[in-house]
Amino acid sequence: MQKITREQLIEKASALLSNSTVSCVLGWGMGEFDYDVTPTTFNSVEELEKGFVFSDFCGANFSKYLVKKAAACEGKILVFLKPCDTYSFNQLLTEHRFDREKVYVVGIPCEGMADINKVKAICGEGILSIGSKGDKMTVTTLYDDEPVSIDAKEVLAERCLNCKSKKHVAFDELLGDEGDVIESNRFDEVARLEAMTPDERFAFWQNELSRCIRCNACRDACPACTCEKCVFDNPNSGVENKSPANSFEEKLFHIIRAYHVAGRCTDCGECSRVCPQNIPLHLLNRKFIKDINEFYGEYQAGAEEGQRAPLVDYTTEDLEPGEVFDRRDSDA
Amino acid sequence: MQRVGVFVCWCGSNIAGTVDVKAVAEALKSEPGVVFSTDYQYMCSQAGQDMIKNAVKEHNLTGIVVCSCSPRMHEATFRKTAAAAGLNPYMVEIANIREQCSWVHKDMLSGTEKAIILGKAAVAKVNLNAPLTPGESPVTKRALVIGGGIAGIQTALDIADAGFPVDIVEKKPTIGGKMAQLDKTFPTLDCAACILTPKMVDVAQNDKIRIFSYSEVTDVQGFVGNFDVTIKKNARYVKEDICTGCGACVDKCPMKRIPNEFNLGMDNRPAIYIPFAQAVPKVATIDPNACNMLKNGKCGLCAKVCTAGAIDYTQKDEYIEEKYGAIVVATGFNPISMDKFDEFAYSQSKDVITSLEFERLTNAAGPSAGKLLRPSDGEHPHTIVFVQCVGSRCESCAEKGKEYCSKICCMYTAKHAMLTRDKYPDTEVYVFYIDVRTPGKNFDEFYRRAVEEYGVKYVKGMVGKITPEGKKLKVQASDLLANKQLHIDADLVVLAAAIEPDKSARPLATMLTASMDTNDFFTEAHPKLRPVESPTAGVFLSGACQGPKDIPETVSQAGAAASKVIGLLAKDKLTGNPCVAGSNELICNGCSSCANVCPYGAISYEDKEFRMPDRTTKVRRIAVVNPAVCQGCGACTVTCPSGAMDLKGFANLQIMAEVDAICK
Amino acid sequence: MNNKYLQEEIVRISGVNVSKCMRCGKCSATCPAYDEMEYHPHQFVNMVENGEIEPLLNSESLYKCLSCFACIDRCPRGVQPAKVVEAVRLTAIRKQGNNHLKADDIPAIIDDETPQQLLVSAFRKYTK
Amino acid sequence: MQVNEYKPLIVAFCCNWCSYAGADLAGNNRLAYPADVKIIRVPCSCRVNPMFILRAFQRGADGVIICGCHPGDCHYTSGNYYTRRRMAALFSMLDFLGIERERTRVEWVSAAEGAKFAATMNDFVEKVTALGENKRLEDLRCKK
């Protein structure tokens, strides 16, 4: 489904390595299967040729890696960023989390990434290979004699179905065609929950969050969660917590996680992508984004470097906390 | 673990009437850390305080909990008691069991129960208290005044009078500001120059005052008592210390047709100029955009005629770094641009002028040597229309006007109308007003005199439009009281333009981390009680930079600001509030969120090298709180996602301990 | 005299906050039809604010306003007197019974001669 | 007929300069409100971390109210403006999770508003009492 090819990316990376613009490349490394791609640093053209892949399963947002890798790389590091990744990139720059001068950004177009869970929901377990051609994916499995052809749109990840932008907001160079900010329906699901009764909402989240195993994947993959030490890991914070002993602690962790990134979250969707329990964590973040948009005016974190996040800003005319509900009730 | 002593006060029957104080003392005995617990009739009495002191010695107490009245009442008292007993005063916590318990609850049972809980919370907190010492910082005994108008001049003189050195930074070639451009001053009608220029001379002659004219502040670092300021002295191509102000160069300069800013462009000046006769410093300045010598190296006439040899075409901008203990902002105001008010035809007719232009037209040193003549043809105007509130109180025209009342226009318009009628009784003078606002000593009397003694025609209503027609200005207006529309053929129209803060104020506010309102007026620390202080410690406000003001008000505020500065500079050291924020550098992300919410600019960032656990080193950006500037609000602590930022005296763990104690 | 219902109706139709008026009279000062009017633009605003609607409804002034919108442009408080005048006019029209135009009525009116603009304006006027 | 009358536990965070003083004034004027309200003094309402609020609920509070200076009157100029945004966002999130919205409140009480303080507390206690025990944000381990 992707319009840009592995070969184009390798060619670009090789050129930048060869003319010493960059000394290493952050890209996608080949896995055991066609879908288990690992973020990998490549140091030479040979390594790229051997291990670099690009496919519909290259969803990982590389921005956060730059916090560690930009400093560790001797020269500049080349990073391939999809449009949504560039928002995180800007947000991290706004927060001074790495040195822009150490990074060379090649913006690449993205047609939306696939969700392997959706592929498996259609094709079942036992996937041997996944090929992609145009809008179709060809899946061979252990249990089907013939390869199964599926519509690539059908297996798009949730975040890509609700893609907010095909436009790169930060780059040194672009490959392929530049897109635009998109009118998405990403808040529909939040609105659906808002329309429920409190009891229904409570039941919904109780069910979702009860699956949480506190593996911290959501936090550790989140490009906004780059704290040197998370409050939940810090024995001196007073709220250190390693596992959810009960439903209160499940809620506490996820409320605070979302609150700490409120106004900073770019809605990249990594939290939900990596959740082993498929908890729709992005809905918590989106709730904050939707509220901020409605209360304080449209705000897209990471749209520009140096923006002031809404929760570290104010106007004298802001609405009162009590009016939050009056507003919504009158809307309803 | 602390050794905590608990002291429960009866406050006579004030507390003991509703709270079983003995039961409270008894219950708190078994709280963690408590080694001593007692009760007494009046804890704040000398006997009560002695009881605390003795207990500290006898039981080796490290912390004290007093269950008594509000800490707003006696926290200071008990802190002193603790200090007298050799304890750190911040090892005292008060449980407010009077105002917030015994006085609001009737029932002994619930009152006692609540008092115990409040006591437990105080014990829980004091267990986590640490001795705090207020930080001290030295005070640089020099003040900076930014702006050399009447506000800046008065402030500087008052500070210098008290014996402290002051520097004035003025961006124009001379001090004097707007007042220097005025003709007469209301309500006494004495001439502005007569009362201002002696003050300007005082400034020039005062050896405590330095004037940096034709200069700007380009950088401010540091904090109250310790500001580091960079001042850019623009090249004026004339050696200030040599120039005698004789004016020979001005006479000889061949580039004579440069619009004269001092007369608002109504006449011309040469490329080398002295703004006005009484300028301070009385030094010539070369306008680099007009001077042929500077532009293409052809001319050099001024250098030839200067017998003192003061001309220096190679002069460069100079940067001066100076330390100050206090900064006074006196950046003043400007009339807003009239260009967008098409209905008043300001851009179409030379005979529609602003009030400030009117001041120059009637000033003896002005372009018409004090004769009121029409700018278009130099004829004497017979019908003059004054329009008030042009751009003021204008809510729907944000792009051209101001929502607020400019305050000074009613009075100066009355002054203009009166003076016109006084000097030229043959003129007909109309003043169109929405409201006449003249509160102030002798102000309303002044306005009434204009009407009653001088026959100025005040019309309630606004001018709708002005159309130049031939030599006349057709003024269409409404008289709301007579309920009719007026059509006046005027010779001259004077617009009372709204005033706005000087454009240099906004970038300056950013440098000073001083807050501004949406109109770019500086915000005062408290609208009623601290009107001349900015919320940023060490920054003071003088004059119209804080809001529209007339001269008497400006001068009194200037004096007030000066007295605040003197109070600050009189101190050798500043003692801070010890309850300040501090960042744990090991877990600080350097993300700048805290600095964004800090109202005082107390947080800065530095790159620091850390030794990592694996023995590598890493340079990380970290936040540093300046304890002398921090006021301890705690906004930063909540915005910090990693919890690196905490507040002494109200630490995260302390507040959570209180929550826990209350909720258990 | 004071007609609360009509007052609210006019405020609703015009969408104008009449209490923002600070009596500067710039609307009347600027009005080209001033001399033709019994009640002037600022009076429209003030009378609506005071609920004195009947005299306005019965005044010729209603139809003297040219809708040039100079008053709207010049009003320093954003009161929009011309909209108030228009709302009073609509109220007068309603009183005569010729009030609402329905979308269903439109097809019957359409012919090749009638400009679309007219229909749109009529629809705007008769459906508020 | 209720045998054991339900008493809610209310934690009130009050800023030192306005609301805590307002609470003191309520005391000075002997304006009664239920003893269920326990006040914690903070320098400014902006010192209240959402974590403190959740902590209070965890430990058994049935309602949490934050009181600060009126907007524009903050002793620290802007603290309560941040409080206003933070709490608007947090309360909306709690509501999103199905937590009863009446359990949390922000109220501006000046040092002169002793009567408002007492009235606010009476009203808040009444509303929370009507809701009953906090079940949705409780931590069973902390129940007695």
Next chain:
Amino acid sequence: MRKCSLDKLNLIFAEIAKDAALYLPADQTDGSAAYKKWEEGTALSDALNTVRSPKDFFFPQTEDLMKFKTQGKNIDIIDIRTALEDFVIFGVRACDVKSFDILDRVFLTEPVDSFYASRRSHGIIVSMACTRPSETCFCKTFSIDPANPAGDVSAWKSETEIFFEANTQKGEDFLNKISSLTEECDDTLVATQKEAINKIMDKLPLKNLDTSAFGGGKTNELFDSPAWAELSQSCLGCGTCTFVCPTCQCYDIKDFNTGNEVIRFRCWDSCMYSDFTKMAHGNNRLTQKERFRQRFMHKLVYYPENNDGLFSCVGCGRCLAKCPISMNIVKVMKKIGGNKSE
């Protein structure tokens, strides 16, 4: 061997649930499966396996150990252990059954973990053969036969019927309890199913993954391999792999002060976490590389060294499916083990 028709499975569940809590994989709202306590209406999931492993039953994520209560200045220690009920875990896959052996060797050797032991003794395991293994399965590498799952009772499910065979006395008793609902049968159908499973096993992409490079005594050889740095470079340091792993058994002991008492409890910990086994002197594994290495060296070298060559991985494939960056034990074995494992 006994069998019954699938129609009657619900009756069997009801019968079991009469005097023991019955847990079985059931579908969740998100489409994955998890062990749920059976109640009328709960259906056995068709999913290959649950996201969370059944180790929770014996080694739950959090488990209270004791309580302290202060009375004045005295501290009372309260033993909170209570008698456990019997419970049945139904439908455990062969890999997960094997994981219990691995946990047993940790918790049941001296000093015996009484909490674990108590839960273990009250649990009955009914395993289930895998008819449709996934590409991520590599249990065979560790000599586990998904066609012949161990446990107290082994079960095989066909389209229409379910077959049971007891492996232990506990299992015999269990089958007796439901004997009225089952009937005796021969193993012909089961044998056919086993054969089919074996055929699929031979087609699995990871069938050749081998362990010869690993095992006790390989520490020196593998510890300093430069490959660790490369493999661990993108590790986020989250705990997903350890928390979904059926054999990870590390825990932390913590105190929770409720305000009235202190609860001492243990909870899962992850060697991937930066503060794992943090001691007074600091951390003993300072970088993610070391923490990452620890996890795999433990599974593939240290554990077998101490446990007669038994690897502490069962090839269930959970970490392959769930790692946010798709780094996993298979990639480690191939890289560190060199060409030998290809």
